[in-house]
Amino acid sequence: MPELPEVETTRRGLLPHVAGRHVRKVVLRRPDLRLPIPPELPKLLRGEEIHGITRRAKYLLMDSDRGSALWHLGMSGSLRVLPADTPLRAHDHVDVELDSGHVLRFNDPRRFGLLLWQPAGTVHPLLQSLGPEPLSDDFDGDHLFRLSRGRSAPVKAFLMDQAAVVGVGNIYAAEALFAAGIAPTREAGKVSLDRYRKLADAVRAILAHAIERGGTTLRDFISPDGLPGYFEQELQVYGRGGEPCRVCGRKLREARIGQRASVWCSHCQK
DNA sequence: CGTATTCCCTGCACGC
DNA sequence: TGCGTGCAGGGAATAC
Numbered sequence: 255m256p257e258l259p260e261v262e263t264t265r266r267g268l269l270p271h272v273a274g275r276h277v278r279k280v281v282l283r284r285p286d287l288r289l290p291i292p293p294e295l296p297k298l299l300r301g302e303e304i305h306g307i308t309r310r311a312k313y314l315l316m317d318s319d320r321g322s323a324l325w326h327l328g329m330s331g332s333l334r335v336l337p338a339d340t341p342l343r344a345h346d347h348v349d350v351e352l353d354s355g356h357v358l359r360f361n362d363p364r365r366f367g368l369l370l371w372q373p374a375g376t377v378h379p380l381l382q383s384l385g386p387e388p389l390s391d392d393f394d395g396d397h398l399f400r401l402s403r404g405r406s407a408p409v410k411a412f413l414m415d416q417a418a419v420v421g422v423g424n425i426y427a428a429e430a431l432f433a434a435g436i437a438p439t440r441e442a443g444k445v446s447l448d449r450y451r452k453l454a455d456a457v458r459a460i461l462a463h464a465i466e467r468g469g470t471t472l473r474d475f476i477s478p479d480g481l482p483g484y485f486e487q488e489l490q491v492y493g494r495g496g497e498p499c500r501v502c503g504r505k506l507r508e509a510r511i512g513q514r515a516s517v518w519c520s521h522c523q524k
Numbered sequence: 525c526g527t528a529t530t531c532c533c534t535g536c537a538c539g540c
Numbered sequence: 541t542g543c544g545t546g547c548a549g550g551g552a553a554t555a556c
Contacts, residue, residue, distance in 0.1 A: 257550095288532065288552085312550080329549050330534075345534090364533045366550065380552090407527060416551075424549070513529070515548075530554075538545085 256327040258388070258421030259464035261312045264333055268358070271335040272304045272316065275352040284347040287362065288328060291348070291369045298371060299323060299350065311384055311420035313368075316350075321373040323350075324380070328366025334359055385419045388457050393419055395451030402442040402450070409445055410438035411512035413453070422457060424514050426464075428492045430456040437523040438516050439509075491517045 256264070280296035302318035309315070314333070315322040325333060338357045348360040348369060360369065372378040385401075386392035401418055402409075412418055413427045422430070431438050433456035436449055445453075490500055495508030499519040507520050 288550090326550085328533090328551090362533095363535070364549085366533065405526075411527085414550090512527090513549095526556105528554100528556085531552090532550105535548095537547085540543090 256312065256329075256331065257423040257426055257464075258312055258461055259467075261314060261327060261421075262309055262465050264327070265307050265309050265314055268314075268333060268335060269307050271354070271356060272352065272358060273306050274303065275354050276301060276303050277318075278351040278353055279349075281349040281351070282347070283349075284365070287347065287365050287367050287369060288326075289368055289370065292371045295323065295369065295371050304352075310381055311387070311416065312423075313381065315372065319374065321371055321376075324368065324370040324372050324378055325360070326368035328362060328364065328368065330364040331360065331362035331367035334361070383417060385415075385417050388419050388421055388461055393454060393458070395447060395449075395454040398450040398454055399445075399447045402445065405442040407442050408438060408511050409436060409440045409442045409453075410514075410516060412442035413457075414512070414514070419457070421461070424516075425489070425492045426457065426460055428517055429460050429490055432491045432518060432523060433460065435523055437520065438511050438518050440524075491519065493517070 277299045280299050282291055282296060285291040285293065298320055299318065302320055305317045307314055307316050312326060314325040316325065327333070335356050336359050338351060338355050340357070340359070343361065345363045346359055346361050347365070350358040352358065360367070370378060370380070372381075386397065398418065402412055405412055410427050410431060413422055413430070414424065428438065430453060434449065434453040436445060436453060491506055494506050495515075495517045497506055498504065499506055499522060502519065502521050504519060504521045506517050508515070508517050510516065
């Protein structure tokens, strides 16, 4: 389940293997992802030099002169660089064959992922109306405070709204709210500026830490072992409903907030 | 406009 | 052992 740190780790791992390479061929085995892969995409990418890979929210953009291949890993997607003769496995939907003798292979069992095309000089509709990057200077407690005024939704739903800040999924929303001592059920519009500053700091620190940890496990990205997973032993609340709070020992509460499984400590989070 | 709900899809844990 | 069921989740689409 790639969240922003996994996407960024993927970007960093792929970059040295694709930057400066030319695309020999693109093979679409299953174009029916969450949205259809544009049928003209293989033709557009063929022969192009890949200049680099950038990230916006949880999207990865593989840039060439003609435009960018826009990837999203969804829930279960992975992008890996493999030797060209690596046998296919179940759910290998797309290959981008490179002039290095390697292939960039997209695997996605649940097909919640995306591969779209963004012509050079344009911004894809899915990338418009996104909030700030959580690790950029545009993101801070003041921003969250201003945007949340008048909002009645639970603060956890607000934090996961891509218009408020991008890339904060269910796991990191739960962890950041715990770190900031804010109950996820609290009305977004009633959380104070001081507490939003704590929350923004927590989001930033937790994501940065996770990216750093991901980076340490990278080494050679050409590996059949897939992406580094979560550091489960470091999770304070996510997936621990009913278990004792690591801080106060009380039983962690569990409920659905905005249709998402949520866990928190009603003693440490107010 | 904001909010709540539904849906997409497969793998896996669970209970019988 | 094997089957059915429910759940997980990002985020777009839909309904209000």
